[in-house]
Amino acid sequence: MRPLFLTLVTAASVVSSLHDDRRLRCDCHLNQVNYHQIDLTCGYNATSSQDSGQQPQIDCSKEIRGRVPRGYEHVPGAGLYKLFRTGRSYEQALARCRQDGAELAVPGSAAEARAIADIVRRNPAVKEAFVGINDLRKTGTFKSIRGTPIHSLGYHQWSPGQPDNNGPFGEQCVTINAEGRYNDNRCDWVFAFVCQRSLPFVLPAGYKYVPQLGFYKHYTTADTYEGAKKRCLDDGGHLAVLDTQEEAEEVIKYYDVNKDVTESYVGLNDIEEEGAFVSETGKLLTWLSFANWYPGEPNNAGPTGEDCVTLYVAGTYNDVDCRLRYPFFCEIPLPSS
Incomplete structure (x- = not known):
């Protein structure tokens, strides 16, 4: 295993203004790991440091964020699936799925089998693909991996005349065709294969x-910031936090569908400290690579100030009174592998 090298980076302008509960920005560099897989949260107790007369002790914690490689598609009620057209043996297919934090797909219902068959059918050059079923332990007794x-x-539909364990070496691994029917095949033969990542929710x-x-999800029924926050939490997620330009571009697309909505809450506020906008995931806005304010914003206008944030249809932020009611965006993060 290659060693992991972590680098803590702090900006002098940030350090000079630190006080109670203010967090330091941390960047980390990991060999051969995409940058968005790891978040570091850093902070220190300024009060205890001042009382003791010692230098502040900085603590960093690591959060592994979920990541799914390209090419996986969501099948409602089932999970995330990907067809690999580059053929592998059964054992190689198992290993390749594990590399993605997945496993060879096992249809648990007729609906899942139809979904997998549809993925195969959309690739006409693929006639059948390995799934995670075999009788390697006992011939004729097929089990999932x-x-x-x-x-x-919940699903076990075979093609006519199958399984037949044909040939001198037998056939102990299972493929699925575009009709969703199973066939037993030799495990050392090369087939396309389908990987599956189940969702834990x-x-x-x-x-x-x-x-x-x-x-x-874009909720078009308006609510206060706290009401929107609760709705997202009840769904198992949080108000959407736009970490990157890419994420912002994807969220803005919802306005193409809900054309009557021009402004919606996202997961940012400066309720605890004026001007220090913090996300619902505990990150300062200055840590994120997307911080696109509308010209003149944030301005904390009005007699009671503006401590919550909306995203305009134009892809810019605006600070607003948290008691006002707006539509809102919710996000359920990808599960970590």
Whole structure:
């Protein structure tokens, strides 16, 4: 295993203005790991440091963020799937799926089988693909890679005359065709294969998968910031936090569908400290690579100030009174592998 090299980076202008509960920005560099997989949260207790007369002790914690490689698509009620057209043997297919934090797909219902068959059907050059079912332990007793008998999976439709364990070496691994029917084949033969990443939660209605980012929903019924925040939490997520330009571009697309909405809450506020905008995931806005304010904003206008943030249809931020009611964006992050 290659060693991991972490580099803590602090800006002098930030350090000079630190006080109670203010967090330092941390950047980390990991050999051969994409930058958005790791978040570091750093902070120190200024009060205890001042009382003791010692230099502040900086603590950093690491958060592994979920990441799904390109090419996976969401099948509602099932999970994330990808067809690999580059053929592999059964064992090689198992290893390739594990590399993605996935496993060879195992249809647990007729609906899942239809979804996998549809993925195969959309690739006419692929006639059949490995799935995670075999009878390697006992000929004729087909089980999933997790050991579940095929008759207990909720789906076990074979092609006519199959399984037949044909040939002198037998056929102990299973493929699925474009009609969703199974066939036993030799494990050392090369086939396309389907990988599956299951979701550890039930996705609420209306959420859409944005590849490599997560699941998002645009609530067009207006609510206060606290009300919007609670709705997202009840869904198992949080008000959307636009970490990157890419994420902002994806969220803005919801305005193309909901054309009557021009402004919606996102997960940013400066409720605790004026001017220090913090995301619902605990990051200062200055840490994020997307911080696109509308000209003249934030201005904290009005007698009670403006401590919450909306995203305009033009892709710019505006600070608003948290008690005002707006539509809002929710985000359910990708699960970590």
